[in-house]
Amino acid sequence: MSSTAEHAESHAHGHGLGDAVTHNAAKFGMWLFLGTEILLFGGLFAAYALFRAKYPDLFYESHKKLDVTLGAINTIVLIFSSFTMALAVSASQKRNRNWLMILLSVTFICGAAFGVNKYFEYSAKFHHHIFPDTNIFFALYFMMTGLHMLHVFVGMGIIFALIIMAKQGRFKEGNRYTPVEVGGLYWHLVDLIWIYLFPLLYLIG
Amino acid sequence: MSTHDHTEEHHTGLRAYAAVCLALFVLTAVTVYVAKFDFGDFNIVVAMLIASIKAAIVALYFMHLKFEDKLTWIYALYPLFLLFLLIGFTIMETFTRVPVIK
Numbered sequence: 001m002s003s004t005a006e007h008a009e010s011h012a013h014g015h016g017l018g019d020a021v022t023h024n025a026a027k028f029g030m031w032l033f034l035g036t037e038i039l040l041f042g043g044l045f046a047a048y049a050l051f052r053a054k055y056p057d058l059f060y061e062s063h064k065k066l067d068v069t070l071g072a073i074n075t076i077v078l079i080f081s082s083f084t085m086a087l088a089v090s091a092s093q094k095r096n097r098n099w100l101m102i103l104l105s106v107t108f109i110c111g112a113a114f115g116v117n118k119y120f121e122y123s124a125k126f127h128h129h130i131f132p133d134t135n136i137f138f139a140l141y142f143m144m145t146g147l148h149m150l151h152v153f154v155g156m157g158i159i160f161a162l163i164i165m166a167k168q169g170r171f172k173e174g175n176r177y178t179p180v181e182v183g184g185l186y187w188h189l190v191d192l193i194w195i196y197l198f199p200l201l202y203l204i205g
Numbered sequence: 206m207s208t209h210d211h212t213e214e215h216h217t218g219l220r221a222y223a224a225v226c227l228a229l230f231v232l233t234a235v236t237v238y239v240a241k242f243d244f245g246d247f248n249i250v251v252a253m254l255i256a257s258i259k260a261a262i263v264a265l266y267f268m269h270l271k272f273e274d275k276l277t278w279i280y281a282l283y284p285l286f287l288l289f290l291l292i293g294f295t296i297m298e299t300f301t302r303v304p305v306i307k
Contacts, residue, residue, distance in 0.1 A: 031277050035284035042288045046295045052249075053296060068237065075233050083226035086267045087219065188268045195259045198233075199252040203240035 023178045030182045034189045037151075041193055044144050048200060051136045062137035063205020065130065067121060071202035074117050075194065081110030082191040085159075089184045092177035097166055100180070104163045107187065111156040118149055141201055148197060151190045158183045217266060225266045232259050 052059045088103035125131075125138075132142040162183050171177045217225075236255040244251060265271045270281060 027273075028277060028280070031273075031280050035280055038284040039287060039291075042284075042291050045288070046292045049292050050295055050299055053300070068240075072233065072237055076230060079226060079229045079233065082229075082263060082267050083222060086217070086222050086225075090217070090219075090222075185268055188263055191267075192260050192263050195263065196253075196256050199236055199240070199256050203236065204248045204252050 019176055023176060023181075026178050026182050027185070030185045034185065037189055037193075041144070041147065044140065044147070045196070045200075048140050048144070051140065052205075055136065058135060059137050059205040061205075062135060062141075063201065063203075065125075065128070066141070066202045067124070068202050070117055070121050071198050074114050075198045077110050077114050077117070078191045078194050081107045081114075082188050084110065085184045085187045088162075089177075089181050092166075092171050092180040095171065095173050095177075097169070097171065100171065101163055101166050104159055104166065104180075108156055108159045108163065111152050111159065114152055115149065115156075118145065137205065144197055144201065148190070148193055151193070155183075155187045155190050158186060217269075221266070225262055229259055229262060232262075 084103045084106045088100055088107060091099040091103055122142075130138055132139050162180055165171065165179060171180060232255055236252060239251055239255070240248070264281065270278065273281075
């Protein structure tokens with residue numbers, strides 16, 4: 001296999017070395033950032049592990065107050081949004097602007113649906129007088145899902161920016177689609193964290 | 206396979222992505238179903254095992270880790286090692302404390 005430099009120079013579209021290197025560097029930079037994100041949540045996962053080990057009965061009793069159906073629906077919504085995001089990256093690689101915009105919009109709507117669902121969940125908890133200071137389980141529940149929700153909102157902001165960029169024709173033939181791929185990586189991480197939050201909080205407590 | 210320029214497409218088509226998505230849906234259903242049974246201390250092991258399979262699928266296929274170079278793999282896995290240290294040692298420390306005043 002030829003080196004990146006030769007590969008890029010002989011490339012049909014005539015991009016310089018700069019584009020390929022920039023693309024790979026941006027992707028690598030996002031992976032690095034995702035590592036720090038995992039450790040940000042990691043502190044909370046460590047707290048969860050510690051308190052669950054100390055108060056297993058409290059965790060078990062408290063987790064039964066969470067709505068498994070709503071949690072499962074949100075899991076499905078988020079996985080589906082990862083699916084459409086992956087397809088959006090494919091569409092951007094194929095320079096298919098219409099599909100790119102449709103798929104990014106579907107992903108955005110899924111994120112919004114997740115937020116609406118979470119709003120109803122939080123409201124129901126407050127209605128039953130369950131607050132972050134109710135006990136350590138709910139403190140962790142609100143903190144972990146809240147921080148995750150913040151990431152969903154940031155992800156939606158990124159996807160919205162990508163839709164605008166696509167509309168402006170930024171990902172046309174000859175242009176880099178790096179922002180779509182890097183934004184996609186971030187969105188998948190949000191899905192990835194939820195994959196752990198769902199069973200830990202809703203299913204086993 | 207270690208270097209890519211940005212026009213090289215990842216070898217995943219609509220069908221493959223749909224299969225990945227379906228697999229994740231099925232695993233979600235499995236983890237909800239399995240949670241109805243009590244395996245005692247193994248509840249968390251089973252739940253984390255299924256979650257980790259799902260996470261691996263997301264990373265490998267949706268995040269294209271399967272097609273990434275070694276360096277990306279190292280930086281993707283290194284935080285997991287740190288996470289292991291963080292959680293492992295926190296637990297170990299807490300449960301091996303000797304009470305001084307009792």
